[in-house]
Structures are given as structure tokens and as C-alpha cells.
Amino acid sequence: MTAPANSSVEAAAGPIGLPRGLIPWIVAAGAFIVLWRFGGAYDWAFEYPSAAIIPAGRWIGDFMKWLVNEAHFGLFSFKDLTRFIAALIDLPYRCALSLLATGFLKGQGSGAVQILPPLSWVAVTATIGLIGFHAGGRRLATLVVLCFGFLAAFGQWQSAMATLASILVAVPIGVIGGLLLGIAAYRWHWFERALTPVLDLMQTIPVFAYLVPILFLFGFGPTAAVVATVIYAMPPMTRIATLALRAVPSDTLDLGRMIGCTRRQMTWRVLVPSAKDSLMVGVNQVIMLSLNMVIIASMIGAGGLGFDVLAALRRLDIGAGLEAGLAIVALAIALDRLSQASAARAGTMTPPAVSTSLPARHPYIVAALVMIVLAGVAGLAMPALQTYPPALQLSTGSFWSNVVGWINVNYFDTLEAAKNAVLLNILVPLKRLLLGLPWAGVTALLAFAGYRLGGLRLAMLTGALAFLIAATGQWEKAMITVYLCGISVVLACLIGVPIGIAAAQRDRLWNWVQVIIDTLQTLPSFVYLMPAVMLFRVGDFTAMIAVVAYAISPAIRYTVHGLRKVDPRLIEAGTAMGCTQWQLLTRIKIKLALPEIMLGLNQTIMFALSMLVITALVGTRDLGQEVYIALTKADTGRGLVAGLAVAFIAIIADRLISAGAARTKARLGLE
């Protein structure tokens, strides 16, 4: 409804003196406001007619039922297939779990007899220390031993080992699967074209949404959790693998063909080893994402630390939750640094030793085996070496509870006042505003923005996705998501961009900021919820605080990167012309860094959306909550439809901003 008005006015509007590009926007916004304010007669534009709602949720639910109960591929049914996959995953998982946590058992349930104890905490810590030493020297060894020592000392050992076991199973599957998909996408163009939209969707759809179908197909338990983790962690590996293979120099490809490599030799002897450095980045990503999934996966039956956090969060036991959360952080830091150091080491390999004796060839493996056996034997004599003695366990749980109690006793009024002020003056009015907007107008406006920024195809995409959200009857919840996400992103940018600007100018500050945001990104997203819940209890405000804390790092990072990438010759030219520092910043640096900062905004939105879904646990009323409820009711259709709506919001924002950034870049002549 904006298009005809816009074209008739545009021609006449030139002489007013406004920049020409702006006029269509003003016209479109004007038409939108007219509809919004005076379009009361058109009910259907505000409230999507319930008769026309597409029952996508029911269709999906029915399809799932058919899949589970009736689908058949001739020789085997779909159910057999999922059972087969489950068995395939279950076996290594049982082994890892027995080895690390439960010991090898004979018999079932409480009547089980332990025939072999699990690795003792001493043995595991020492082995990890050795790996750390091998990969990154003494400093890394100290760090990882401290991390694992923390797990033992704070009584998180059993849970942490259960978590570690599932990570140890999920990561190799994710890495190998991602690599194979990446290779396939590299080799066959059609496969890549089919895969890309799927990957896009996988990375934007909230995890909760596909927990339900997984629950359906694999049942409740660690196996389902591993499947969910792999699905979540694989897409980045696939992308990185394709990019890494593409980046192999053409000379190297020619070499492979010139010396007569067969196809298989070409892939495994030439391409993959040449791309190893970049592939290791993907491995690190898989590890970190798997850890990020730990808590969410515990909702469908992964035990371990995730379950502890979730349980603590549900009974609002801040101390216990925080400790289990910190244990995840310790695990995450140890695995992150270990994998990063291995990646760096892979680049500077030492030549294989020529000596023939086993200990000389593999000193680390032999040392680790010896240590494990020794620790095992010693553990039989001294139980304290086998299981960390409970008497020595520390707990800060009550301390944290006391701290929170104290803060709440003394500062309750202040905190409450701040919270209410923000709620009443900003959050609630904004929410009302957004909820009052006509869906038809918003959809048209989004299509218009798509058209102006990226042409007809983008317009069709944004318009269609927005329409689908309305047509599946989720407009209201989507608007609440947009409102929470929007306000959080604005806040994150208001805080993050100035920090980024300051950090970009000063190297030492940037070093510090970098350490902080790196650490923040290592934290599983649930951890952000806890302090917020402690101080502000449940509600939109709490959710907003958590989302801002989570989404601030990309805002900072991209701002700094953008500012630092500005061509130093331009800054020199500016200085030579006599610009003040302020002028340099505002007239040159920020202008040129704008595309990069926009990408940062894009990432901030993605982070915010993924966090927002998790904040459903603290009682928001948005799409995230819808997904979460669907999860608890095991309603596949409802969860997927709401999840897809979140993905649609993410895709609309992503495509519009990317198109805008590309246009800005072209205008600035940067590409």
C-alpha cells in the first residue's frame, strides 16, 4: 500500500531540498503512520484474521507422528533408523561415561556392581595437565590443572565428568560430520546451494525448537542430548571447512593434479592437510558451542553440570547454580585454551623423532598411561586419591546466598526503584507501542526496506517472512520478542560502541577489553541469567539485563575492528589537513568504519535473539516462552513454528542490515 503513493510523490519532491534518497523513506513512513493512526476501520490490518491462520503447528505435529509411527523405507522404518543412530552414539558415550564418572558396572540400576573404578580425579587432572604441557607449555598446563582442580575442590567432579563425557562424544561427531559436509559442499556446487539455506536456518532457529522433535525421535536421555548438541555445533564447522578448502592456493591444487593424485588422495592428502590451520578454528568452535549447549541439552536428559544449573535455577538456589555454572566456565576455559593451543601448535610441528623405542617416540602417551595406572593403584590404597575427599570440599554456595540476601536486604528499595523506573518509562510504553502497530503496515514497511536496500528479491523475502509470522498467528509474541530484543540491542550498542571507540584508540585498554570479552564469550549463555535473577528476580527487566550482557561483546569487537581497519594513510591525510582528534574520529574513522559497525550490530542482534530464547526461563512472554512451553508439553509443531518465527526475525534483520552494510560499503568505495 505504500508503493503507489511513493512513486507519485517522488517525482515532484526533488526541489524541497531534502537528500533525494531520503524522500521515499519519508513517504513510506508517512503512509505507515496514516495506516496506524487512522486505519482503525481496517481491523484485519491490526489483528490477523483468525479464520485465515495457517495451522502450520498442527501440520508439523501430524507429520512428526507419521514419521515416528508409519514412515518406512522398504527395508527399515524411520524408527529403526533413529534407534540405530541412537545405539551408535550410545556406545561411545557409555564408554566415556564409565571411564570418567561411573566406573564400569555389571548389572543394572541399584543392584549394579562396580567391576572397575572410573579414572581417579588425580589421574584425569594429571592427564589434562600433560596435554596442556604438550600443547602449550607450562603456563597452559598450570591453567588447565587449576581449572580441573577447581572442579574437584568445589564438589562438581561427578557432574563435570558426565558433561565432559558427552562433550567427548559430541565433538568428534560434530567435527567429522561438519568436515564431510564441508567437503561435499566444496566439491559439488549444487550441494552447497542446497545446504546454505539449511545452515542459515540452523544457526538462527533457537535450539529449544528442535529439542522437541529430537525428543520425539530419540527419547529422553543423554543420547538425545548428544544429537541436539551435534546438530547445534555442526553448522559452523561445515561453513569453516568449505571456506578453508576454498582458501587452499590454486598452485597447491595444481600440484596435486600434476603429481597424479587420485580424487581421494587429493582430498585427504593435499586439501585437508593444507587447510588444517583454518579447520582447527572450526574444531574450537565446535567445542565451545557444545559446551554452550550443555545446559540446554540437560532439558532433554543430559545429566551433569547442565542439569545442576537448571535444577538450581528452577528452585532459585543462587549459590548452587552459580557454582555449577562456574564449573561449566572452568571446563569451557580449559577446553577452549587447550584446543586453541593445539591449533597453534599444529602450525609449528616438530619433526617426528627417529628413535625406535616406544617411550621415546610417544613420551606423552606413555607418561599419561603410566600416571593413570599409578593413580589407579594408589587410589585403591588411598581413597582420597580416587575420589576427592568430601571433607576437603569447598562450597561458596551459602556465601553467595548470603551476599544476595545482604544486597536484597540493604539495597532492595534502590534496585526495585531503578527497575520500576526503567520498566514504567521505557519498557512498558515501548511494548505497548509495538503491540499497537498494524501487522500489515509493518510487513509492507519491511518489504519496502528490502526493496530499497537490496532490490526485489530481498523485498519478497522480508515481506514473505514477516507475513508468515503473522499468518501462523504469532504476531503478538513476535512483537514482544522484537521489543525485548530491540531495547537490549540499543542498550548493548549504547554501551558497547563507545567502549569500542575508546578501546580502538588505546592499545592497552583494548588488550584488557579483549580479555574480558573473550572470557564473556566463553561463558555459556545461562550463566548470564544468574546474577540478573539474583538481583532483579524474574521478568522482562531481568531478561533485558542478561541479554545486554550477552550481546555486548560483538558490539565492542566489531567497532574496534572497524575503526582499526581504517586506512592509516587517510588518518595521516586528515591529520595533515589539521583535523582535531574529534574531527578525525567523527569525520573519517567512524564514517569509514560504518559498514563494519553495522555488521557488529547484526551480530549483536543475533546474539540477543539467541539469548532471548533462553531468558524464557525467567518468565518473558515472547516467542521464546512459546518455544519453551512447547518443549515442556512436547508439542513439536508449536515449538517448531515459534522457533521458525524467531529464525525469521533473525533472517529479516540479518538480510536487511547486510544489504545496508554492502550499500554503505559501495558508497564509501571500500570494495
Added chain:
Amino acid sequence: MNDSQPKLVCRNVWKLFGSGARDFLRAREPASVTGDDLVKAGLVGAVRNVNLEVRDGEIFVIMGLSGSGKSTLVRCLSRLVEPTSGEILFNGENLLAADEARMIEIRRHQMGMVFQQFALLPHLTVLANVAFPLEVQGVKRQKREQLARRMVELVGLSGKEGVFPRELSGGQQQRVGIARSLAVEPELWFLDEPFSALDPLIRREMQDEFIRLQSVLNKTIVFITHDFDEAIRLADRIAIMKDGAVVQIGTPEDIVLAPATDYVAEFTRNVPKAKVIKAQSIMKPVQGAQPKTSVPARATVSEAVALFDGSNECVGVIDEAGNMLGQLLRTDVVDVLMRG
């Protein structure tokens, strides 16, 4: 050398990029296709109607500036790039008719290639890199390492066998690349701008090394370069390329003394003639006393200059067996030097 069999023959080879390239060529007489025709058809002519012969044991240099199609041409010769049309005869066998298995066979045993950016595999040691072509063929570990060790020694990198490529300088890396390409003892050796990524001083050193290697190995060589001086220094014969077509083929002397087009003359203008003209080209029959000193027939005039000290009026010219072929006279040498 001129009478020996051609090792590699390239007949009417075309490589056009763009859709419908094959039909385009089929539809008309290829020799008459002009640049304008290509532009009209929306095609890019990377290699246009190239004819050349590489003789057994010679160093054949293909010289051209970037974008002249020389890299595409060399990739057509080894069929890394599929030519649009034409014939490539290697030992009389048409490579374009060979199937995939046969090509793998030929590349594994009869061809070697050195790359501009070295193309060393970062995860393998020097020794493993050199042994890699043999490993791909399935040669047993002990045998291939023994062969590789010999090649590493040949290029002067003994003691570096266990080192990884990134720990080596550019010149050393290219030595590894050369050793690797020689490991399968190829008959035909392609070098695609092997020294272009190196510093000028190292480049010079590597050229000397290359000349030394060729004096030992006597391979048939196709050498690509964009550096005219390098071409003159190394080549037995040079093909000069422009816009995908060969402009002139000849010995360095031919090209310097008689450039076929203005474009070629651009390159030759600043080349000192004394560095190109061979002693045998300006020698005169020996009359009277035998000269006291002598130079090989293939030496350049500038190499002979130093021998004309105060007392010498003439310097002998001898063939490889040491027979006196003729003599250089001071006046002739001065004449060449004065021509610049």
C-alpha cells in the same frame, strides 16, 4: 641439438573462456579469428592459436607479461587446463585424447612441475614433501625416502630434511619445490615462474643453480617467466606471448638481433647485445698464429671481453671437444660492445 625429435608439440591450441567457446571455434576458420570477434562473442581468449615445438633436452622459455596467457598455456600443455581445441603431442601421443587414468599415469612418471608460490604442503617435512609424489604412487617408504634424500642433496639442502617448509627462506622453499618436481625423474619439466616470488639477489642465485642442475640433468624444460632478462639468460629458445598469442619464437640471439614486432623490440631495446650474441656468431676463421686463450663457442661476447687484455688481439673459440673453431677479433668485439 636442432636435429633431435620434438618432445612436445603444440598445434593450433586455443583456450577460450566463456560459454559456447567450442561452437564458436568450430563455426569458423580458427586462424582468421581476431580479437574483435572474441569480444563480440563475449569470450576471453587466454590462449590463441598457439603452435610450438619443444625439442628434446632444450630449455624452452615462454615469456610474456601478466595476462599474456603464458600460465594458461603451460597448464594446457600439462592438461591441468582443458584446451578448447587443438592438439598436444607428447612423445607423439595426443594428450587431449588420453583418458583420466592415462593422464594420471603420464603425470606421475613423465612430468614434473615447479610452481610460482612453491605449493609446499605445510604439514610435511622437507623430506616428506620431496617424497610426496612417490608416496602418491605408492612407492615403499624406504625407497622413496632414499630417492628423496638424493634430490634434497642435489638441490643443496642436505641437513634440512627434517625441517618444515615455513622454517625455510623463500629461496630454500623453492629448492624444495624443485627437488620434489625432480623426485619422479620426469622427462618433461615445467617451471611456472619459479623465481618470480624471490628477491632479485636470490633470484640470480637460483638461476645459476638452475643452470648448474640442467648441466647435470639434461631435461627437456618448459620455463615460464615474465622477466625478459631471465629468459635471455636461461633459454635455448624463447617464445614471446602477447594477448594469448605467440608473437615470436627464436633463440635469444635471433630475438635480440631481429625482433619481429615493435612489441618485442620494446623488450630487447635495453638488452646489451654483448650479453646475448654468442662467440660463434661473430668468430672469424683462424689465420696465422693460434690464439693463446679461448672461450667455448656458446659463451657470450661479454664473457669473452675479459680475455682481451693489453697484449691479446684475438681469442680462440672452441667447441665442446676442445677443437678450435675460429677466433674472436678485438675490433669485432668492440663493435658489438659499442652497439649497446
